[in-house]
Amino acid sequence: MPRLTLEGLEKRYGELLVVAQVSLAIADGEFVSLLGPSGCGKTTVLRMVAGLIEPSAGRILVDERDITHEPPHRRRIGLVFQSYALFPHLTVFENVAFGLRRQGIAGRELTQRVEQALAAVRLAGLGTRHPRQLSGGQQQRVAVARSIAPRPSILLFDEPLSNLDAALRDEMQIELKRLQREVGITTLFVTHDQTEALSMSDRVCVLSDGRVQQFGTPEEIYHRPASGFVARFIGRPNRLQGRIESLDGGLATVLLGAPRAGPVARPAPRGGSSKVAEPHVLEGGGLRLRAAAPQGLAAGAAVDVVLRQEDLRFVRDGSGHAARVALRSFVGARVQYVLALPGGLEVVAEAPTNGPDAQHAVGDAVQVGVDPAHVYLSTPVAEPGAAASRRVSP
């Protein structure tokens, strides 16, 4: 029996459809992320679950009980806000005690439960402070302690880590994940950060333009993107265009850089720095690539091709494509190369810093190959979501 079920959830503001037909079933104790670019409707879904926004259509069920029209204070659903939303006039202790007091808990039990919650987020002993006396990370922990203290049936997170600096964010990711495991609470986590979603979740729901694009485990999302949008959104993609030349069983031969079919909008591809943004969308080219062919694509069809930077491999046995290093940037754990392919195409590839391919210099001739299973083909679409996705860092 799922803990939380969303059935055809919809939200309209006048003509504008913000959330369309979102249906999800989340099991007890599961950690699910809602992942998508800004404006994809993920926060709206979350706020409808919390009861802060009234859905236009659809149902929300907790343990198969319909709570769609229940006011937020009766739902027993915790919410951690992006802004933390601590009570500035109350001490840390009183912040955490707030929800418990509403449940009629008092005296020794109250103190115990508050201290328990503060200990769980490693803030024991800071109960007498006021929120303004705490650092951003500590405030975040208080917000978490405050939401878990009343033992809600579901815990919601609205981009809780986006106001923290990078190092603290990594630390909090691990800590939140561990806490969620320990408490065993069903969690719905909204984020635009794919690393966050993939690393923390049992399952990830990718949203775009208010619609569910794919709902699956992080591995499924990463390795078997269900749509062109997911393929372009996850990982560090090179975005190319091509045309299917021939189909041979499950494998397609794609001619890259084929002329455009019709006036299709071409947003700049994501991934890499802005220096290498435009050359990906080139006409002409003539490079051939083998790719696993998805259902419903026929020979001659124009396709969007996604090659992840991390899937491109440097080879030496002549099986790859000849390329020349146009740009090299050292990013720490890996080295990023902009590779010039014949026909004026450019792709970004990367190699581990410690590996043999970390030392190619600008101008070097290399060979680059890719497993056909890691070439993602999809029907080209002019999608408004693509414009928004550009704002998201890869």
Add this chain to the structure above:
Amino acid sequence: MSRSNTPAALSLVTPALALLVLVFVAPVLLMLPLSLHEYVAGTGISPRWTLANYTQVFSDEYYREVVARTLQLGFGVTGLCLLLGYPLALTMARSTPRLRFWLTMLVIFPMLLNLVVRSFGWIALLANRGLVNNLLIDSGLIERPIKLMFNLTGVWLGMTHIFLPFMVLMLVPVIQAIPRDVEEAACTLAASRPRVFWSVTLPLSAPGILSGSILVFVLTISALVTPRMLGGPTYKVMATLIYDDFLQTLDWPAGAALSFVLTAMTLAIIAVSSRLLRHWGGQA
């Protein structure tokens, strides 16, 4: 930012400072010795020094009554303005910018009219043959006119009306600044709407409540025109008594002493309130 004490900055404030010293500080300093002299009826201000002008404010039955009435009026009008003003301010703070603009205009509009005109307006309403009494008599609710003027009722009504805008204008920005997230967080922590209001919204508007109250209180206890016009000769407050001392009985020393008592009271209230404000405001 702390370059305000450079010579250039000082020279910029000099005219204002000079004016302030000339027309405010100097008269006050002149009044201080005045308040310490004796006034003898018929002969005028005697050269003898005395503290009697101050002691009588606290010992004399009549003065005590006036001081008590002034304070009562101050607290009462402040309370009424808060009670009437808070819901209005809350509505304004939470409405769309367009609606808020028009509501603000409505609140400010009475302030554009002369104080005397507004007080006369209340006389027209509250007099024995005024609009309110006529309406009540015509509708058969009462037989004889209720006394609404030349007593405290009239003063309370008039002053509340006049000072309500100040309260509302102080409250709106403070309520607007309360993050909606914080109220929503309370909602998700099982707090009903009234509970959210009492535990979150109201405490977080405390700085506005306090500064609005100080303003209305200080304006009320020092108001002259409205108490004089609506309170009549019987119901004197400190401000009207000071006026009479100076301009009718010509007992300047008593008027000066009473002025200083009023000033001291005002300063004391402001001091206490700003301590409270620091206490609350620091946390908000």
